[in-house]
Amino acid sequence: LARPFVIARKGGKxxxxxxxxxxxxxxxxxxxxxAAGAGDSPPEGDRAIGPDGRRGPSGQKLKGPEQKTTAVAVxxxxxxxxxxxxxxxxxxxxxxxxxxxxxxNHTRYKAWPRVEGFIRSLPFGSVVADLGCGNGKNLPxxxxxxxxxxxxxxxxxxxxxxxxEHGACGLVADCLVTPFRSGGFDAAISIAVLHHxxxxxxxxxxxxxxxxxxxxxxxxxxxxxxxxQDDQLSRSRHRFVAQDxxxxxxxxxxxIKKVKGQEKAEAEAQALAREAAAEADPGSADWQEQPxxxxxxxxxxxxxxxxxxxxxxxxxxxxxxxxxxGNWCAISRRRHKVAEVS
Numbered sequence: 001l002a003r004p005f006v007i008a009r010k011g012g013k014x015x016x017x018x019x020x021x022x023x024x025x026x027x028x029x030x031x032x033x034x035a036a037g038a039g040d041s042p043p044e045g046d047r048a049i050g051p052d053g054r055r056g057p058s059g060q061k062l063k064g065p066e067q068k069t070t071a072v073a074v075x076x077x078x079x080x081x082x083x084x085x086x087x088x089x090x091x092x093x094x095x096x097x098x099x100x101x102x103x104x105n106h107t108r109y110k111a112w113p114r115v116e117g118f119i120r121s122l123p124f125g126s127v128v129a130d131l132g133c134g135n136g137k138n139l140p141x142x143x144x145x146x147x148x149x150x151x152x153x154x155x156x157x158x159x160x161x162x163x164x165e166h167g168a169c170g171l172v173a174d175c176l177v178t179p180f181r182s183g184g185f186d187a188a189i190s191i192a193v194l195h196h197x198x199x200x201x202x203x204x205x206x207x208x209x210x211x212x213x214x215x216x217x218x219x220x221x222x223x224x225x226x227x228x229q230d231d232q233l234s235r236s237r238h239r240f241v242a243q244d245x246x247x248x249x250x251x252x253x254x255x256i257k258k259v260k261g262q263e264k265a266e267a268e269a270q271a272l273a274r275e276a277a278a279e280a281d282p283g284s285a286d287w288q289e290q291p292x293x294x295x296x297x298x299x300x301x302x303x304x305x306x307x308x309x310x311x312x313x314x315x316x317x318x319x320x321x322x323x324x325x326g327n328w329c330a331i332s333r334r335r336h337k338v339a340e341v342s
Contacts, residue, residue, distance in 0.1 A: 071242035072297065074198050082201040083177060092246060092297035093196045094154055100249055100294055101157035105135040114324050115191055118221045118331065120145045126186040129213050131175040131206075132193030136162025150185075152178060176205045183215045192327075194224040194306075195298045198244070203299075204312045211315035214334035220316065223327045227300040243302065246295040301328045314338050 074088060085094070097104070111119070115138060122128065124146035130138060133151035135158050142149040152173040153159050159170040173179060175193055188210045197203045210220050227240055306328045310318050316332040323329070 069240050069242075069245040069247050069298075070295070072244050072246050074244045074299075077199050077201070080201075082199070082205040083174075086198050086202075088198050088297050089196065092295055096249065096294045096296050097155040098157055100251070101135075101155055101161065103251055104249070105158070105161050108135055108137050111138045111141055112191075112223075112324070114329070115189065115221065115223065116141050118219075119147075119187075119189070122147055122187050122219070127184065129178075129180060129185045129188040129210075131178065131188055131190045131210055133162050133168070133170065134158050134192075136166040136168050136170070138189065138191060139166045139168050147186075150180070176202060176209055178209060178213060180213045182212050183218075185213050185218060186215060187219045187221075188214055190220070190222045192223055192225070194222060195300060196296075198297060198299060200309070203309055207309060207313045207316065211313055211332075211334055216334055216336040218334045219319075220332045220334070221329070222306070222332075223324070223329045224306060225298060225300045226323065226326055226328045227302045228323075229326055240300050244297075244299050247298050249294040249296055251293075303328070306330055 072088070075086070077086065078084065119128070119138060119141040122142075122145055126142075126145070126147040128142050128147050128149045130136070130142075130149055130151040133139065133153045134155075136151055139149050139151060139162065149168060151159065151162050151168045151170040152175070153162070153170075154172065154174055156172045159172050162168045163170045171179070175190065176197075190206065190210060194203055194206060197206060207222070210222070214220060225240075227243055229239055303323075307318070307321055307330075310316055310330060310332060315335055315338050317335050319331045319333050321328070321330045
C-alpha cells in the first residue's frame with residue numbers, strides 16, 4: 001500500500017506544500033520498490049513506470065536524453081598472461097574511477113532490487129565477498145541479513161568510501177587475483193565489474209577467482225551490462241553502438257542534488273576563477289570551466305555470452321541466467337566435486 005499523505009498544519013501553506021511534495025516522492029519510491037520486488041522482471045507497461053520516462057535498476061526515474069557511446073578497438077593482449085592489465089583498462093577504467101570516485105559515489109546509493117534480494121536470501125551468518133564493491137552500496141544488506149562482508153575493489157578512493165560510510169572491512173585488490181583464502185566464503189557477488197575487463201581470458205579468470213574463494217555449495221551472483229538495451233527490455237539511458245565502447249562520465253550527471261544556494265556559490269567561484277586566469281594569462285582561451293568528460297571502457301554482453309564464459313569455469317554450476325534491467329546476470333553454485341577432464 002502507498003504511504004498515506006499527511007500534510008503538516010504548522011508553518012503555513014508553503015511548509016504544507018513542501019511536506020506534501022516530500023511525502024509524494026517517498027510514496028512514489030515505495031511504489032517503485034514494491035513493484036520491482038514483486039516479481040522476477042522489471043515493471044511492465046507505462047502504467048507501472050509512468051508515461052513520462054524510464055527507470056533504472058534501482059527503480060529511480062531516469063532523467064535526460066539517452067546516453068551515447070563511442071565504439072573502441074580492443075588491441076590483442078600483449079601476453080598470454082591474463083593478470084597483465086591492458087593499457088585500455090589502466091587508462092579508461094582504473095584512472096577514470098580514481099578520478100571520479102567521490103562524484104560517482106553520490107550517484108550510486110541504493111542496491112538493485114534483485115541484488116538485494118539475493119543477499120537477503122543468504123543464510124544467517126554468511127560470509128560474503130564483494131568483488132568490486134565500488135562505494136559499498138550493497139554492504140548494508142549483508143549486515144541486515146546477519147552476514148559479514150569483506151569488500152574489495154581496485155579503486156582505492158572507493159574502498160575508502162565503503163569503509164568510512166558503511167564500516168566495511170575493505171581492501172584494495174584486483175578481482176582477478178585476491179588475497180583471500182580458498183573456500184573461505186559462503187557467497188560472492190560481482191556487480192557491474194565484469195564489463196570493465198577487455199579480454200576473454202581476463203573475464204574467465206575473474207570468474208575462476210570468484211569460484212576459488214567460495215566454499216563447496218557457496219553461491220556466486222554476477223551482473224554485467226547487456227548490449228541489448230531498449231525501452232521494453234531495460235528502460236535505461238544507455239545505447240551501445242558496439243560491444244566494446246567508451247561510455248562518457250560527466251561531472252554534471254543527473255541525479256546529484258545541489259544544496260540551497262550552491263549553484264549561486266559555484267557560479268561566483270567560477271567567475272572569480274575566470275578573472276584570475278585572465279589576469280595570470282590574458283591570452284589563455286583554453287581555460288575550462290568544468291572538468292573534462294571522462295570515458296569509461298566497457299565490454300557489453302550479448303545474450304548467451306555470459307553463459308559461455310561460465311561454461312569455461314568447471315568449478316561453477318549455473319543455477320540461473322536472467323536479464324534484469326539492462327544487465328545479463330547469473331547465479332552459480334560452487335560444485336562439491338569438479339569432474340575431471342579426460
